[in-house]
Amino acid sequence: MxxxxxxxxxxxxxxxxxxxxxxxxxxxxxxxxxxxxxxxxxxxxxxxxxxxxxxxxxxxxxxxxxxxxxxxxxxxxxxxxxxxxxxxxxxxxxxxxxxxxxxxxxxxxxxxxxxxxxxxxxxxxxxxxxxxxxxxxxxxxxxxxxxxxxxxxxxxxxxxxxxxxxxxxxxxxxxxxxxxxxxxxxxxxxxxxxxxxxxxxxxxxxxxxxxxxxxxxxxxxxxxxxxxxxxxxxxxxxxxxxxxxxxxxxxxxxxxxxxYGVTSITDRRRRPFHPKRLHAFLADLPPTVVRSKGTCWIATGADQSYTMGQAGPSVRMTAAGPWIASLPEFEQDAYRRNRKNLEWDAEWGDRRTELVFIGRGMDEKALVAALDDCVLTDEEMTADWDDFENPFPTETGAEYVVVEPTMER
The missing domain is CATH 3.40.50.300 (P-loop containing nucleotide triphosphate hydrolases)
Known part of the structure; x- marks a missing residue:
């Protein structure tokens, strides 16, 4: 036009x-x-x-x-x-x-x-x-x-x-x-x-x-x-x-x-979350967190990246697609050539967690400590991740409702 x-x-x-x-x-x-x-x-x-x-x-x-x-x-x-x-x-x-x-x-x-x-x-x-x-x-x-x-x-x-x-x-x-x-x-x-x-x-x-x-x-x-x-x-x-x-x-x-007294907390890490513990964390976010969103690395065994979105009492997780590092090498090279700013770890490639929490009166130390408790231990890192209890979807594009406000009509 x-x-x-x-x-x-x-x-x-x-x-x-x-x-x-x-x-x-x-x-x-x-x-x-x-x-x-x-x-x-x-x-x-x-x-x-x-x-x-x-x-x-x-x-x-x-x-x-x-x-x-x-x-x-x-x-x-x-x-x-x-x-x-x-x-x-x-x-x-x-x-x-x-x-x-x-x-x-x-x-x-x-x-x-x-x-x-x-x-x-x-x-x-x-x-x-x-x-x-x-x-x-x-x-x-x-x-x-x-x-x-x-x-x-x-x-x-x-x-x-x-x-x-x-x-x-x-x-x-x-x-x-x-x-x-x-x-x-x-x-x-x-x-x-x-x-x-x-x-x-x-x-x-x-x-x-x-x-x-x-x-x-x-x-x-x-x-x-x-x-x-x-x-x-x-x-x-x-x-x-x-x-x-x-x-x-x-x-x-x-x-x-x-x-408005609004602040943000950024959490970045290169170790995956345990799916059950992350689910418990997301289901009980402190009320001081008004909005949170970002990319999660979860040990589901499917090697999927996940997108998390929370607004007030509503929390959803979506399987966003495979990590680039999980693709055949020739596909990885093509993606990396087209995405010059892609952060790449020598061991884990693009697998990572990047989350932003926005709210009022948030306790940053308590929030980060709760997230620390969600990541895999050294022993869990070497275990079979397929054996972990996993509530999250593994098919690309599938959405899972962690928490949703209920309404009586």
Missing amino acids: SRDRDTIPVTILSGSLGAGKTTLLNHLLTGAGDRDIAVLVNDMGDINVDADLVSQNTDLAVDGGVTELSNGCICCELQDDLETAVVRLARDRDFDHLVVEASGISEPRPVARLFTTGSQAAARYDVAAVVAVVDARQFHDAFGEAGAAARRGETDDGARPLSDLLVEQVEFANLVVLNKTDLVTPDELDAVEEMVRALRPDAEVVRTEQSRVDAETVFRTRYDPATADEAGWKRTLEEDAHDHGGEDTAHDHAHPETV
């Missing part, structure tokens, strides 16, 4: 930790039709798990994968990196639409401001849509008892609750994707939509499970001029500029760790 203007439309995806942004992004890439889509993914931890999950669905991004900005949020300390990345994309790549997936602790306002207020990026892009992906269960748990969604301000420890970020993301959106509707009752879902519409009356609201949204609903190449002038996100930016006397406020923003 050729562009009819010099500027490139950009869609900004925001949403809470684990709301379903990456799943939505993958749906957009597979349903893009004749659009050429470039992607930029931001993740809070220093392992960009989301970038790995979407890279297989686009061949347009920088360096053979998606453009990724890690270990921070693009709404503050990575703002300059974001501008550099999108300007480079516009200069070096020919594509029709840019999708920016912000991390779950990023506020959408500073991200949209970059594309609208006198920057190099603003000269090359137009904001086409700001999408908020809302976890319906999480939203109802946060505001359902009160019957209205509102900011609560600082807590006793001086940080703002994450529910304030939910409000910020919805208020700034012009499209709200109410996701995980299967985890709430019909009455609860109606209540969530009513609260969302009270926050952003003119936004389009779509209900969905597994972030399954028609790509045409999300890809808005341009608004009609009259509609664009009235878009909620645009009015908010204009109000910001008026309140600050027209000054650029792109960096007038606090780090989310300070504002």
